[in-house]
Amino acid sequence: MIKKICLLILLCVTFLINAQEPVFVHFSEKNGLPDKEFYDLIEDSKGFVWLAADKGLFRYDGKAYKKYTNELQRSSSIFNLQEDNLGRIWCNNVSGQFFYLQGNKLELFIDFSKELKGQLADFIVKGNYLWIIGQYKIYKINLKTKIVEFDYTNSNQTFGKPFKLEDEVYIGNSNFIFKINSQNEFKVSTNVNLPTRDKKGKRLNIYKLIIFKIGSNLFFRQKRSGINQYFKLSENKISKLDIIKELKNERIYDQFVTGNEVWFATATGIWVYELINESFKLQKRFLKNKNITKIVKDTEDNYWFTTLNNGIYIVPNINIENVNISEENKNISSLDRINNNTLVFGNTKGNVGFYDVSKNKLNIIKLPTSDRVSALKYQVNNNTTYISKDFYSYTINNKTLKVSTFKYFTTAKSLTSIDDNKLLFTTNNSVRILQDEQFEENIFDSIQRGKRTYASHYNKPKKAVFIAYIDNLIQYDSLWKAKPIIYKSKPIYVKSITETSNGIVWVSTFKDGIYGIKNERVIQHYSTKNGLTSNNIGVIKADKNKLWIALENSIQLLDVNTKELQTLTKRDGIVSYDVSGIEILKNKVYFSSNEGLFSINKKEPFKSPNPNIYFTEVEINEKDTLITSNYDLSYNQNAIKIGFNVNGYLYNEKNRYKYRLIGFNDTWLTTDIHVNSVKYNSLPAGNYIFQVQPVSEKEVTKDKIKSIKFKINKPFWKAWWFVLGGFVLLFGSTIIYFNRKIKIEEKEKLAELEKISLEKELMSINLTALRSQMNPHFIFNALNSIQDLILKEDTEASYDYIVMFANLVRNTLNYSSQDFISIEKELDFLKLYLQLEKLRFGDLFNYSINYDKNEYLEVPSLIIQPFIENALVHGLMHKSGNKELHINFDFTESILRCTITDNGVGRKKAEEIRQRQGSHHEPFALRAIKKRLEIFKEQYSENIGYVIEDLIENEIAKGTKVILTMPFKKRF
Incomplete structure (x- = not known):
């Protein structure tokens, strides 16, 4: 037996308050973004994203940006985007000009520069009226006549941004909250009645009142003498809420409400608070030190964040979060679960981290040596984490965090708990069992030594041990009798092993996908042929009867009962495919990788794509034409190009389109990625139907098919009447011609024969x-x-x-x-x-x-x-x-x-x-x-x-x- 040597070394432990944050994709001028300074963003009813920027108004269709300008426009900067009930996009500028998009052109609706005098006014389009909210005055303008039908002035109180709630609009100042009802009538809704002077009688410096809604209640915030204060509106009564200390003096550009959370866009990034018992509790913070001007969630559940000087940030999947870990400790080589709230990991720098997910605390323990942590395992019976490194090994007492050296425990390929008091230890040339911190030497005498191992697993109900060797997979029974697992008369080369609740042991392989094993035989096999994105599989982890799979090009979830496979890639927010470990804590799955630690929320990790396809262009003989559903063309209008698109973030970056031209080729064809058009040259006369549909991971339904009909007419010389007349004329002429030619040809033939x-x-x-x-x-x-x-x-x-x-x-x-x-x-x-x-x-x-x-x-x-x-x-x-x-x-x-x-x-x-x-x-x-x-x-x-x-x-x-x-x- 090997005597354990305890040094009881308490090393430097760093405690970090560390929140998880979403995984972002950054859009900047380097990758095609037309500006870096943005003031507003909306998604319209057709799925287009509109950007109000310092350089103007832009539309993004998921593939390209299109700029809209007006020749009368006096300022390039655009603000306050919104869509009216006719689908028109409205905006304004600091010069008092108000624009709307009609067809494909930016039209000037009204120039209100004299009235606004350089103010950047808010506005809202409601029904047949444009309501302009200036600093001290509100105007009601008829959209048809452009006549100001109503105005309201308050020279002492500034008006806040309008807040639309169903068919009503709320606008507030220090004295009142006004309401524009469904009939476009302007009325007082609530008497604010907040003090306008401090206790000393000094007039307070009061800014705009900003209204928002959480649940069924209305709230508003207002900066009063430099301090952001928050109030709740309930039955025409106003109650003051606790000041959010972190945002006390912050400049807040926008707020976004989701569920019971409020996300504040500020000059120092995003602050996320949850409303608990009429008090705001900080949940997370991200995009620190970025001037965030607007937060938008689109119809595909992508989150957009515009900034004043850093372009746009997008969160493609809010359910995927990244744990902030220092660059030095990011490259994680091993991961294990301690309890429902705590993870332990080791990295290539030789350090060990304990992460409390409930408190968002990360403790990094720097071990005496810097060689890589090859494997680690937490043992419940003695509350100890065993750490095997390339050249040294240690234990850590999880209660005291004391570190002890531990000999002859290096270069582990896998560590597996057996019955809570034994630890199976496999290396590149041996397999041993650790019990009571000592190795039992005689158990594996009958096993061939000198064989490299990759993974191990313990099946508790059958007391069976699975060990993946370099040349095969072996199952041992309770008496350590070995039985190789063979599939189709060949060995299985295994990288990772796990077990689902239904008793199936799953193994991942280097090149053959994953196998499900029960009663010592393979009963299921998954590969690229039935849904996997690759046959080269890394770590796998069972979650009841679901299986998380880390592949070389994605992360997939397999429901072993329904056999449904779902996929996440880097475009969905996956941080890395180089996954070293997977652990499940409550409603989250944690992945360790070369890029640190990230998590996926199990409740809604996958999006349900709902792409809406539309036609973007129709070219006939290389000339643009109006897009309609039916075309009647002449015989020489037979070179046709059709463009199509699906709006939404990154659809065209990872998905394709199916198309066919019925009447020419009824077979469905698939475009390459990034291809959004099809061209047909020299089509013959006939009737055609062009059909196209978006294709994503799941097969789309038939109602997603879009069609255009084409009829290319025959030339007049191919019309039946022309052909019949020509045939009669030709037949008659032929008879006359040949009657005259027969005798001449006979004479010429005789002369030719003689020649x-x-x-x-x-x-x-x-x-x-x-x-x-x-x-x-x-x-x-x-x-x-x-x-x-x-x-x-x-x-x-x-x-x-x-x-x-x-x-x-x-x-x-x-x-x-x-x-x-x-x-x-x-x-x-x-x-x-x-x-x-x-x-x-x-x-x-x-x-x-x-x-x-x-x-x-x-x-x-x-x-x-x-x-x-x-x-x-x-x-x-x-x-x-x-x-x-x-x-x-x-x-x-x-x-x-x-x-x-x-x-x-x-x-x-x-x-x-x-x-x-x-x-x-x-x-x-x-x-x-x-x-x-x-x-x-x-x-x-x-x-x-x-x-x-x-x-x-x-x-x-x-x-x-x-x-x-x-x-x-x-x-x-």
């Missing part, structure tokens, strides 16, 4: 003439060779030459009358000719003929020999040393190619020799062959002819290559 016959006869005559021209030429050259041998007195060679020559002449005479001969005869003819030439050239001359004998062809007669003769006479005859000649045949389905290669002196040298010898004409044989090939080309319409290439190496002639392409016939 073709003459051309064929001419081609045949030309071929015969060419062969007769070539044969005497060859005989002349052959007799010259015989003469040379006779003069050399080589009698035997002369005799052999004469016999071969006779055979060659006989074959020449036989073949010259035929257009095609078998390739075997042609090859025999060439071999005979080359044998004769070898007698003349001697042993220095070598030749080869390569041909695939499996092919039986007929080729043009006596067409190859002149090229061979040309190579011998002009190329090889003048070369000293070895003389090489190679003949190769290859063919395709339509042509035969013969390649003749020699290593002679080359064409340039041969030409020089020919010029010295006084020969200035083209060789006869080649001229004859060229003409013959032209005739073949006319007959067979193939790429027939020859190409001569010079073989040059290092600028020295190495011979000549002739590529002859000729027709052939296959013999079957």
